[in-house]
Amino acid sequence: MSNANKLLQWLQETSFREVTLSVDLLVTGYIFYFYGSSLFHASPEELASIQWVSGIFLEIIIYSVVLMVVSYIALALITDDELSQPMDVREKQINLIGYKYSAIILNVGVILAIVQYSVEANDLGLSQLGFAHAPLHILVVSFLCAELAFYGVQLYKGRTGDIYE
DSSP: OOHHHHHHHHHHHSOHHHHHHHHHHHHHHHHHHHHHHHHHTOOHHHHHOHHHHHHHHHHHHHHHHHHHHHHHHHHHHHSSSOTTSOOOHHHHHHHHHHHHHHHHHHHHHHHHHHHHHHHHHTTOSGGGGTOTTHHHHHHHHHHHHHHHHHHHHHHHHHHHOOTTO
């Protein structure tokens, strides 16, 4: 059995919502990888430049919009009108669980960014170590982690079925 046939069989055996969550998880994971590798390979001068940071954020936004639109168009073409069907009670519960974990991660990230900003105002923060704009990076990382958790928890809960734990 070829890889194309295996992929087609997996798409036919898997629910549309699960495929959509998987694609969203992969796209968000790629964007997180792109962002992390951009930061890792940046020079200290680039990290200190707000123009460079703004350019990375613009690239992330463009990649996320383009990849999400392309993935939804591709998924809409291979499914038979599942986009218009409303979520059932179980899917709504799984979605709420995903939101809960996502909100926790995002709240922690915002609090850390505020603390880091306060520390930076007193000239003690990460900018002293050569990592400028740390509160902004903390916010972006927390947002990406929250999105990964949102999709990952929904996939996990949908597969295992333990939605009341």
